[in-house]
Amino acid sequence: MVANLIGGLIFSGIGLVALSYAKGQANIKMGFIGLALMGYPYFVTNTLAMYAVGIALTAALYFCRD
Numbered sequence: 364m365v366a367n368l369i370g371g372l373i374f375s376g377i378g379l380v381a382l383s384y385a386k387g388q389a390n391i392k393m394g395f396i397g398l399a400l401m402g403y404p405y406f407v408t409n410t411l412a413m414y415a416v417g418i419a420l421t422a423a424l425y426f427c428r429d
Contacts, residue, residue, distance in 0.1 A: 377421055377424070378402075396420055
């Protein structure tokens with residue numbers, strides 16, 4: 364339960380930073396990934412799945428930068 368909370372906070376924080384950066388750069392792909400990072404912890408309850416999806420979305424964020 365604590366690991367879910369920590370994971371949600373970490374990945375939501377990364378999503379918030381990505382969304383604000385994407386807004387300044389006018390990068391729509393990065394903005395959508397940031398929104399996904401902020402929103403998915405509400406729907407994923409399994410800890411392992413939460414970290415797997417978060418790492419995958421963060422990797423997508425890394426590879427989508429211009």
